[in-house]
Amino acid sequence: MTLQKPYQAYQNNAVNTASGGELTLMLYNGCLKFIKQAMKDVQEKNYENKNTNIQKAQAIIQELIVTLDQNADISKQIMPLYNYMYQRLMEANMKNDLDILEEVQGLVTEFRDTWKQVILLNRKKQYTQGGHV
Template identity: 60%
Template structure:
């Protein structure tokens, strides 16, 4: 079992160190969604400490996404207030133990993630040509 965990950790570390900036952003979105799901489960189980830890991890990811925005690009100026809104809503969810608020943020993060996936797919198509029939 310990060898399996060591192999998994090595794989994760290698995935992060070899990922492109676009893939890293995708990993951040997926990580945020994972922590939001865990926070919802913790609320249902009335595990306040676990809820708090996972919401704070999701907030840290949103803060990281905010810090990577290039404010010289117009879309970044539009995304920053959305990230700020999500962060604020997660604070409210944490205080109120509100699964509905977490689900609202999950919806936004999922939309951002899916849009980002499409951007990566289009960039790869343009970079490597149309020979892959639109698959990554």
């Protein structure tokens, strides 16, 4: 129990000091974690936990939808994909369908990997504009 407290403090500090881009990356990673666990739950026929984990993944997708900047042109392309992933998670939950979970996992992974590149490019841009190079 005492080991958890420093780790929880570290996690809380990481979230509290993260930039918006880093928070989005954390959301993608959390979503992937819950999808992977749901897949394991389906395989083990642990349907109660599967339901909980898919609902957690859906909650993250909802958060991504709510926080999407509607003024950005790219949002018009991202929103339908988020909605699609949310609907597919609902379907996977009803059908205990691993293929659908794998499909959504692939989409979330693509978003996450792209987002990582955006963060890296922004950091590089900030670094070079800051006169450090």
